[in-house]
Amino acid sequence: MPTTQDLLQNAGHSSQESEFFNPMPPGYVPGRHKYVVVVGTVMSGLGKGIFSSSLAKLLKDKGLRIAPIKMEGYLNIDSGTLNPYRHGEVFVLDDGLETDMDLGTYERMLDQNLTKDNYTTSGQVYRTVLDKERGGGYLGRDVQMIPHVTGEVKYLLRQLAVRQKADVVFVEVGGTVGDHENAFYIEALRQLAFEEGEGAVCFVALTYVIEPPALGEQKSKAAQLGLKKLMEAGVQPHMIAVRAQNAVQDAARQKIAMFSNVPVDRVFSMHDRASIYTIPDAMRHAGLDREVLTMLRLHGRVNQAMEDEAREQWAGFVRKLISPRKFKTKIGITGKYASLRDAYASIDKALEHCGAHLSSEIDVAWIDTTKFPPAPEVVAEQLRGFNAVIVPGGFGVRGTESKIACVQHCRENRIPYLGICLGFQMAVIEFARHVCNLEGAGSTEFDRETKHPVIDILPEQKKIEGLGGNMRLGAQDVAIKADTLAAFLFAERHQGTEAPRNQGPIPSMPRSLDASVPILIHERFRHRYEVDPKYIEQLEAAGLIFSGRHPQQPIMQVLELPRPVHPYFVAAQFHPELTSRPLRPQPMFMGLVAAAIAHAHPDVPAAQISERWLPFVQPEPAAV
Ligand code: GLN
Numbered sequence: 001m002p003t004t005q006d007l008l009q010n011a012g013h014s015s016q017e018s019e020f021f022n023p024m025p026p027g028y029v030p031g032r033h034k035y036v037v038v039v040g041t042v043m044s045g046l047g048k049g050i051f052s053s054s055l056a057k058l059l060k061d062k063g064l065r066i067a068p069i070k071m072e073g074y075l076n077i078d079s080g081t082l083n084p085y086r087h088g089e090v091f092v093l094d095d096g097l098e099t100d101m102d103l104g105t106y107e108r109m110l111d112q113n114l115t116k117d118n119y120t121t122s123g124q125v126y127r128t129v130l131d132k133e134r135g136g137g138y139l140g141r142d143v144q145m146i147p148h149v150t151g152e153v154k155y156l157l158r159q160l161a162v163r164q165k166a167d168v169v170f171v172e173v174g175g176t177v178g179d180h181e182n183a184f185y186i187e188a189l190r191q192l193a194f195e196e197g198e199g200a201v202c203f204v205a206l207t208y209v210i211e212p213p214a215l216g217e218q219k220s221k222a223a224q225l226g227l228k229k230l231m232e233a234g235v236q237p238h239m240i241a242v243r244a245q246n247a248v249q250d251a252a253r254q255k256i257a258m259f260s261n262v263p264v265d266r267v268f269s270m271h272d273r274a275s276i277y278t279i280p281d282a283m284r285h286a287g288l289d290r291e292v293l294t295m296l297r298l299h300g301r302v303n304q305a306m307e308d309e310a311r312e313q314w315a316g317f318v319r320k321l322i323s324p325r326k327f328k329t330k331i332g333i334t335g336k337y338a339s340l341r342d343a344y345a346s347i348d349k350a351l352e353h354c355g356a357h358l359s360s361e362i363d364v365a366w367i368d369t370t371k372f373p374p375a376p377e378v379v380a381e382q383l384r385g386f387n388a389v390i391v392p393g394g395f396g397v398r399g400t401e402s403k404i405a406c407v408q409h410c411r412e413n414r415i416p417y418l419g420i421c422l423g424f425q426m427a428v429i430e431f432a433r434h435v436c437n438l439e440g441a442g443s444t445e446f447d448r449e450t451k452h453p454v455i456d457i458l459p460e461q462k463k464i465e466g467l468g469g470n471m472r473l474g475a476q477d478v479a480i481k482a483d484t485l486a487a488f489l490f491a492e493r494h495q496g497t498e499a500p501r502n503q504g505p506i507p508s509m510p511r512s513l514d515a516s517v518p519i520l521i522h523e524r525f526r527h528r529y530e531v532d533p534k535y536i537e538q539l540e541a542a543g544l545i546f547s548g549r550h551p552q553q554p555i556m557q558v559l560e561l562p563r564p565v566h567p568y569f570v571a572a573q574f575h576p577e578l579t580s581r582p583l584r585p586q587p588m589f590m591g592l593v594a595a596a597i598a599h600a601h602p603d604v605p606a607a608q609i610s611e612r613w614l615p616f617v618q619p620e621p622a623a624v
Contacts, residue, residue: 021147025159033161034296035201037171041226042208049102053109054279056170058289061310063303067166072174073181075123088342096474153188205237209244218252227260239266320356327360329387329596334367350580354593369399379405388416388596391423397446416595419571425455456532480519484547487515489587523574531556568595
């Protein structure tokens, strides 16, 4: 009689030989890769991604290789067509995949660039299975949720482990336990734990403790019921993270422990905190990282020296984050999704990183440009007291005239300005209209008949019809012109390491910033329209500088106004916010925040604000 392990070993792609079906990707070594699975109970939106990425960070800091994956329940193939108002921002990866904003949380927390392998949806899983079925891949069998769809999920996870040489794969299941649409993921993960055996898979359940004001105490019943639902699906959690407004009291933790068979020291209070970046430390204090190492038998793979260094760097950032700030600035962000912060999550985070590094409290104010006319006096009133303005990415005509009026106000009144994607295009239109006197200049996105289409659809896009999957997406090279503000901002990029952007060790700030060298940077795009090359000469003759371009084609990617015409006026056709990291804040945002501080505190000498980030401060020459 073959044993369970024998059957598992032999159960390959076909499900004819036994009832076990666990297709293994080439090169998979059982026991080599471990898994942490994070599921949510009670309700969605509890911050599974934050929990999972924080725990993953603690393990990464110990020298372990981490591969996170978000498994979405919805049928969309990617997040490209989702409305950011409903679902939060669309996050774009280097390889062009449009994902959920949670991938941004992982990239920032782990300081690691992710790929399409780190994200999937039910739609993608079903598509693979159906394509395989059409290709005759199931040897005449009836194709079923179990084992074929679940088999595909297990295959994806193991493939990710092999491809990214992961010590630990962090699996975040979208939605809540009990949803129809994620049930097959949970079943697949249950099977994975069975197949991989003891000490290979650690299940973490997030839950929520309610604190009704009328009762004044924490109630754990909903949490208990939610956890029970998970156990009904055959999954025994090993660890529980309890979300709550206030620190979870022992009584509630004990009840939850007792009803779910989880020792109380593995029931972690994940109450609301001012910044998510304090969560990794809180977890370490609660000992969760060591619990996971023990459960997954990973103590032997820890690199202590690496952990010490990573901890010190992170602690330095958290100290800046929580200490009182020297400066105070108010930065306005225009956008038609202004009522929902999640729609601009990465911008919000980029500002949080820069505010900490430059010691400025940043009051982020949202400006809904659909709510006021583009009249100069109205705009001046709307922007009163702002030390900087950001016009972020966006689609469609609504509110654009008022955005253009905001850009004009910033340009004429020397208010620091950062334009992102649509905000780059708005700046070109504003400059064309008011400086080049091209009356009626506009974008064909808003008006096909516009008199001067300074912004027009990309030639390569003209051929493609319909929505979804037809944008210029993902990371592209940008050649930065020497002796420009952009060259000054990105100066670190050509000093020292050859490591690709946002990878490898954190560079220590060089003391000399040489802006006289052309630089190649790599940034992420998501757009259909661009500056029509036939207007470039005219715009430049009038004083606009295109300081970043595609290395070969006439695609304009960064623009700026020269100093001292304007202290800080810069815009990018790409999305700089997507690559800001706590320990690697994005240069265009650093420059903006530094300029905003100078605007808010005109009496403070620039050198006291920042020697590095204010373009008009000459950094000390490097000691040779
Ligand atoms: N709507 C503009 C375009 O498609 C800008 C896109 C954006 O801001 N992401 O080019």
